[in-house]
Amino acid sequence: MAAAGPANSTEYITHHLTHLTVGKGFWSWHVDTLFMSVLLGIATLALLYSASRKATAGVPGKWQAFVEMLVEFIDTTVKEVFHLDRSFLAPLALTIFVWVFLMNAMDLLPLDLPGKIAGLFGLTHWRAVPTADVNTTFAMSLTALVVILFYSFKAKGAGGYVHELFTAPFGANPLLWIPNFLLNIVELLSKPVSLAMRLFGNMYAGELVFMLIALLGAGLFRWTVGSTVGFFGQIAMGAAWAIFHILIITLQAFIFMVLTVVYSAMATEHH
Amino acid sequence: MENLALIAQVQSYTAIALGLIIGLGAIGACIGIGIMGSKFLEAAARQPELIPTLQGRMFLLAGLIDAAFLIGVALAMFFAFANPLLARFG
Numbered sequence: 001m002a003a004a005g006p007a008n009s010t011e012y013i014t015h016h017l018t019h020l021t022v023g024k025g026f027w028s029w030h031v032d033t034l035f036m037s038v039l040l041g042i043a044t045l046a047l048l049y050s051a052s053r054k055a056t057a058g059v060p061g062k063w064q065a066f067v068e069m070l071v072e073f074i075d076t077t078v079k080e081v082f083h084l085d086r087s088f089l090a091p092l093a094l095t096i097f098v099w100v101f102l103m104n105a106m107d108l109l110p111l112d113l114p115g116k117i118a119g120l121f122g123l124t125h126w127r128a129v130p131t132a133d134v135n136t137t138f139a140m141s142l143t144a145l146v147v148i149l150f151y152s153f154k155a156k157g158a159g160g161y162v163h164e165l166f167t168a169p170f171g172a173n174p175l176l177w178i179p180n181f182l183l184n185i186v187e188l189l190s191k192p193v194s195l196a197m198r199l200f201g202n203m204y205a206g207e208l209v210f211m212l213i214a215l216l217g218a219g220l221f222r223w224t225v226g227s228t229v230g231f232f233g234q235i236a237m238g239a240a241w242a243i244f245h246i247l248i249i250t251l252q253a254f255i256f257m258v259l260t261v262v263y264s265a266m267a268t269e270h271h
Numbered sequence: 272m273e274n275l276a277l278i279a280q281v282q283s284y285t286a287i288a289l290g291l292i293i294g295l296g297a298i299g300a301c302i303g304i305g306i307m308g309s310k311f312l313e314a315a316a317r318q319p320e321l322i323p324t325l326q327g328r329m330f331l332l333a334g335l336i337d338a339a340f341l342i343g344v345a346l347a348m349f350f351a352f353a354n355p356l357l358a359r360f361g
């Protein structure tokens with residue numbers, strides 16, 4: 001972190017929106033995003049693994065009861081939408097939900113804390129919310145596209161799926177093959193784009209609102225009336241937005257999971 | 272001096288665009304949430320036993336309806352603080 005601190009509000013926000021980047025151009029890596037997402041992925045696995053190791057058939061502990069509720073909830077949600085064998089899709093949905101939720105939950109950390117901690121190690125920038133980086137959300141939604149394609153091929157076979165691509169919405173007349181195919185491609189590609197942009201937009205906007213609220217308290221040690229009001233305003237608005245944000249992060253994790261399942265279920269339907 | 276006038280022009284157009292993005296997005300999202308909420312209340316009044324099922328779907332749809340608006344807000348905020356159009360002036 002710069003010892004002098006940011007000069008004005010624009011600089012403060014621009015600093016907070018800059019990733020810790022290694023490399024140039026196409027081959028630039030957002031180290032903070034990669035580190036945080038992998039760390040939270042490991043945390044997801046460790047949390048659920050510890051629950052499964054310590055599970056007993058007797059009186060369950062609080063953690064086991066919570067994980068059981070979570071698993072049952074996700075399993076019911078998947079069962080309602082997806083009617084084939086869900087031994088692959090239900091665990092996938094659970095992973096998506098918990099992982100995206102944890103990544104989103106990094107938004108609730110105090111805004112400057114991750115940057116300060118990274119500053120102790122001599123790093124200049126650190127963005128703690130991996131899902132506020134468009135690379136993460138697109139990586140996840142493109143993986144979801146692979147799952148969707150997998151279920152399309154699995155349910156219809158290669159020939160059946162290609163046949164459907166060329167004949168599905170309008171009919172099998174050879175004149176309609178090209179319009180059918182174009183429409184199907186657009187439909188297929190719009191799914192990952194909308195999934196990724198929805199999650200990214202929500203998290204990015206949420207993060208920016210936290211930054212704007214943080215700016216309210218910037219004049220704390222100037223001891224004017226305005227700065228004092230701004231300081232208390234920061235606490236009140238920060239608390240209100242954080243509470244509202246708990247709803248948003250859970251909802252967005254849930255939506256990402258449900259839509260992945262719904263798209264997979266749509267892929268298995270025959271026309 | 273001429274450059275300054277150009278910068279001011281870009282800034283003012285950007286400000287108008289931000290207002291339009293957020294304002295129109297908010298109108299759409301609010302109408303959507305309003306319609307969905309009223310239908311949910313109607314359905315809940317007619318068949319109270321369906322409330323738990325409907326509630327989950329209502330929240331899901333609320334997130335979907337809000338999403339486009341929030342993407343717009345994020346874009347608008349981005350243009351407000353790190354305007355790439357303005358950065359071209361150096």
